[in-house]
Amino acid sequence: MSSRVVYFNGRFVPEAEARVSIFDSALMYGDMAFEMTRTYNRRPFKLREHLDRLYASLRLLEIDCGLTIDEMERITLETLERNRPTESADMDWQIMHDVSRGPLDVYRTAFAEGIRPTVSINCWPLITHMGGFAPKYASGVHLVIPAQQALPAHLVDAKAKTRSRLQYQMALLQAARMGAGRWPVLLDPDGFLAEGPGWNIFLVTNGELLTPEPRNILLGVSRATTIELARELDIPVRETNLGRYEALQADEIFCTATTYALVHATTFEGQMIGHGGPGPIFQRLLEAWKNRVGIDFVAQAGHYAEHLPAWEEAQANGPN
Ligand SMILES: Cc1ncc(COP(=O)(O)O)c(C=O)c1O
Numbered sequence: 001m002s003s004r005v006v007y008f009n010g011r012f013v014p015e016a017e018a019r020v021s022i023f024d025s026a027l028m029y030g031d032m033a034f035e036m037t038r039t040y041n042r043r044p045f046k047l048r049e050h051l052d053r054l055y056a057s058l059r060l061l062e063i064d065c066g067l068t069i070d071e072m073e074r075i076t077l078e079t080l081e082r083n084r085p086t087e088s089a090d091m092d093w094q095i096m097h098d099v100s101r102g103p104l105d106v107y108r109t110a111f112a113e114g115i116r117p118t119v120s121i122n123c124w125p126l127i128t129h130m131g132g133f134a135p136k137y138a139s140g141v142h143l144v145i146p147a148q149q150a151l152p153a154h155l156v157d158a159k160a161k162t163r164s165r166l167q168y169q170m171a172l173l174q175a176a177r178m179g180a181g182r183w184p185v186l187l188d189p190d191g192f193l194a195e196g197p198g199w200n201i202f203l204v205t206n207g208e209l210l211t212p213e214p215r216n217i218l219l220g221v222s223r224a225t226t227i228e229l230a231r232e233l234d235i236p237v238r239e240t241n242l243g244r245y246e247a248l249q250a251d252e253i254f255c256t257a258t259t260y261a262l263v264h265a266t267t268f269e270g271q272m273i274g275h276g277g278p279g280p281i282f283q284r285l286l287e288a289w290k291n292r293v294g295i296d297f298v299a300q301a302g303h304y305a306e307h308l309p310a311w312e313e314a315q316a317n318g319p320n
Contacts, residue, residue, distance in 0.1 A: 002315060003086050007079045007121040015122065023107040024118055026100035030164030032118075033057035035097040037076075038126060038258050040293035044080065044095060045258075047073060049221050054097055057160040063101045065117050072097070076121055083123040092126045092300070094259065098163070129259050131308035134301035140266035140278065141183045141255065143201075145244060146174035150186040150194035150216050158194070158218050168197030183255070183265075185247075188216040192241045195220075196255060202226065204252035204281045209237045222256035229288040235281060244269065252279030261289050261297060 006018040026032035034057075037050040051069050058065055067075070076095060083093070100118045108115050148171040151158060167186070175184035185201055188194045193201055194216045200223040203210045209230050211223065230237045247253060251274050253265040262285060264278040273279075278286070290296050 004083050004123065005079070007075055007119070009116065009119055012079070012082060018120055018122070020098075020100070020118055020120075021103050021107075021110075023103040023110060024100055025102065025104055026098070026118065026163055028104055030162065030166070031061065032098055032100035032163040033061055033063065034099070034161055034163055036258050037095040037097075039080070039093045039095070040295050040297065042084065042089075042092065044076070045293055046221050046225070047076060047095075049224070050097075050258075051076075053161060053219070053221070054099065057162060058099060060157065060160045061101070061162065063099060063117055065099045065119050067119065079121045080123050087125050092130075094124045094126050094129060096120075096122050096124065098122075100163075125311075126259070127304040127308055127311050130297075130301040131304035131306075131311075133260050133263075134298075134305035136260070136263050137298045137301060140264045140276070142179070142181060142267045143185050143196075143247075143253065143255075143265045144175050144178045144182045144269060145187060146171040146178070146184040148174055148184070148186060150188045152189050152216050158216055159214075161218055165197070172197055187244070190241075191243055192216075193243065193247060199255040199257040202254050202256065203242060203247060203250035204279060205246070205250050207236070207281070209235050209281060210242055210246070210250075211237070211239055212242055213239045220256055220258075222258055222261055225289070225292070226256050226262065226285060229285055229292060233284055233288055235284070250274075252282050254278075254282050254285075260301070261293075262286060 002015055004015040005012045006015050008018040020026055033054055035050045035054040037044050037047050051072055055069050098120045102115050102117045103111055105115060148167055151167055171184035171186050175182040183196055185196050186194045193212050195201060200220040227237050247268045248271060253268055253273050254262050256262045264282045265273055266276050
């Protein structure tokens, strides 16, 4: 058992003791907003942007979590500080926020303290996520279009980051049936590229960076960072409707998300993209990302991959 602690409803508790009730609205409806932030060099990257998105999701769900955004930020940093000593000094972290409206009112007699929102913040060493991901920085990923479509914003707005994610799970199941390691990119009901189950998509065509309009997608923090960096590098950027046709003509395609920042796609629907390796615009953006966050996170992932078996064994053998 680890000695990590979790902020859970106003207290810091051992990770294994942080449990959400079976009567929670999160379990009943997927009615929970969440966020995932990562650290680079132990400092949370764009924490405020992630918290702004969390509070925007909460407004949509009509949940008052009982904390101001400043309080949430302070408690987040405290959670990270409390967990840091459980790992070597060079470990980076994933920080997860999960907020629901709490147990359903009909079960109120089971909660002596009354019905309150469920608010948790956990920190997890990035070695597991990034150690497992490391080979993809070299191999790239294979994109496919699953039968499952993205939900249009007028039904359920993907701009809110919530645990109601069955469409993404269905897409993942369908992609897995299309071949091992396939990554699904969902089309919206108009046939335009939306996003993957945990990432945004970019194409490069004739030197221009293209990405789906901010409509039926989560507005990724990494998407915004990529656009900022492209502008700094004088790479033209356009948010527009993109379909299967545009993707098949693209010189480069890549995906962005908080944990790995960006990864190139090797194929789209079974056809090679460009020469199949990371393209020149992707490579410029990758270098700019590394400079921006102050660490070579590709090398770091490789280092994590090497140390992951020993780390997992140490975790299994007792508290760290
Ligand atoms: C559906 C979806 N799209 C895009 C993203 C990428 O967002 P970010 O760059 O903020 O991690 C995520 C992240 O989890 C996601 O769940």
